[in-house]
Amino acid sequence: MNAKDLITKLQAGSEKLISAEQLEKKLTKGSPLTIKFGMDPTAPDLHLGHAVVLSKLKLLQEAGHKIVLIIGDFTARIGDPTGRSKTRPPLSEEAIATNAQTYLDQVGKILDRHNLTVVYNSRWLDALTSRDWITLCARVTVAQITERDDFKKRLQEGVPVHLHEILYPLMQGYDSVELRADLELGGSDQTFNLLMGRTLQEQFGHEAQCILTMPLLEGLDGSAKMSKSYGNTIGLTETPDQAFGKLMSISDTLMWRYYQLLLNKTAEEIASYQSQIEQKKVHPMDLKKSMAFGIVERFWSLEAAQQGKDAFEKLFQKKDMSAAQEVVLPADTPNAMTIIDLLRHLDVCQSNSDARRLIVGGGVSIDDIKVTDHTYMVELSKPCIVRAGKHRFYRITK
Template sequence: MIDNEIIEKITKRGVKEIISETEFVNLLQSGKKLRLKMGFDPSRADIHLGHVVGLRKLKQLQDLGHEVILIVGDWTAQIGDPSGQSVTRPMLTHDDVIANAQSYMDQFFRVVDKNQTQVVWQSEWFGKFSLADVIELTSKFTVAQFLERDDFALRFKEHKPIAITEFLYPLLQAYDSVAIESDVEFGGTDQMFNLLVGRTLQQIKGMRPQQCFMMPILVGTDGINKMSKSLDNYISLDDTSNDMYGKVMSLPDSCIMTYFELLTDVPTTELHAIERELSANAMNAKKLLAHTITETFFDSQIAGESQQNFENVVQNRGIPDDIPKFPLAKAPSLNSVLLESGSVSSNSELKRLYKQNAVQMISVKGETSSLTNDVDTTNIESGTVIKVGKRRYIKLI
């Protein structure tokens, strides 16, 4: 029998809802090795902390001896998940899917145990599908059922297009559960419809229905919206340790306890103590959070160095020791320097930063001035540092 404290941690902390919790606990106590379904559509290559919420739950169950079945959605990615979308998403090429999938898995296994994970591709079963199979699958559900989804209902009401392929997406995801004989599937609360379609299809096929774990939606660094790359409010697993630490420190105080609960293993009793002292020690709590999260993906020493960097650069307004250097002779203007060095990704980003007074020149003497437009490099002294945004620096030599 599994200890009640462990059951409580798995079913309550970092979980929004389980359908059905009673059935899941009975399965867990049965001693059966569970097949934990986690599917992903490699429509993007990055994993951010919003995804990590669910991955941590997988790892907790792996620690009890259960197996993760990671489904690479090489078919559904070419459709695009309509969940929460107000417009039809563009389809990806197969080459895009393959490249994104590899990047995703490299990051996925920084959280989940690779040795307790089986990776499968949807094409292993959908590659054998005939038109008759597709028709048989679609016959199990009605258009009325799908229009009950909030996103579809809203688009239908506003006369916005809904592609037929978007109706196929939940059906294909549901069939994945049949194909791998899933015991438990994980997803955000915005995935509830898709997860329940999988549960229903398994019942139609005479299988034991999977249990559905709905994970909370993590708010991004703006403290308002769902963490998302498109909203630029995300913390990526591909971030440097300094950026990861700094982005956590940029969170509004209102997010601190949620991040502790969903992204760390700090015991609940300690969380209560942190929460009680939050109003008086918000900065200390946030530093502990930033260190804990950074340590998870790097190590304690690197997390400590990132904290020192933050204190030097942000709190004491210093300049990092390890900033990249760029020869003045290689570019005729500051704009060219920033673009060629990768300090900015595009001219449009550069224009936005100038408009926000977010490009600063720090002279050799330590004098700081904000720039609002381009500067000829012949007018810049060697040793000058350019600060771009909050955390990007480049030294001109």
């Protein structure tokens, strides 16, 4: 693939490339580029939001370039302040190590692990002396750092911005110096941090990296970005049935974003689908099924996609509850449990308040009877069917 064709494919669906001209010059030199992508292991699971960027990395990997995955074990101790309204709580080293290993296992669903270089940024950040840190800090101004929207907003609202958070962009930028990265990829919310890499590389006398940012994929709720913190994710470790069902639960409007960012459909193709719906040539449900099938096939397998589709049709169209996800509770589980505790056990909600909102909103039923009281006790001495949201059904047994 020539440089122009590769750049065209990289830019498809992207937010920003800085810059196409510079990247073309790098590509035409004929040597494989060093492509950087950093991930702080702050949660155990990757989701389809991560897959948006990982898919671009796969394209570069298939073109013969060196993909370097930086596991931010050092920076995870601080926590990326990007988009945060308050300081992120630190993680233990044990949690970071566990999460990092699960990341590597899940990345292999999209990238070729045998042609992937994995490095931990503690390798060089732990080695920096006090003198090194002071020298590094001297390369940027406080005004530059506080230009960030999230920091600016917190300062205006009187919410503290801690010194260690200010150092985070410097650390991520310094990773690019150590790697001599040619191109760094990230979500659009990472633009400031990625640009810091360019700034520091130039100050260290290196050629500045190009940056490619991707739009943030909205989660199942259609409003906030897909994030474990918001409980609106489709995890790469979920079963095909779960993934297919969740994909079918998104709004018809959000479906087009998933077609674009996860299936690389062009604006022209999407406009054609929308026209077919308007002309009543196709039902939105059929297009959503095609979307769900395509996504599960791409990030799981063809067999998994067919399994997910069959389970969905059996459960939601034929009302056959034998297709509900089976959950076997431990034998020592009490014979009764509050509905909130059960939802948390099923990992349906990330917090008690999330569970209460789902219940009060009419999104929970037991054996087809709606539950609106968050103190309701669920009888577990016999099997029951739990519905949580539109498209999540569980067959509970002990």
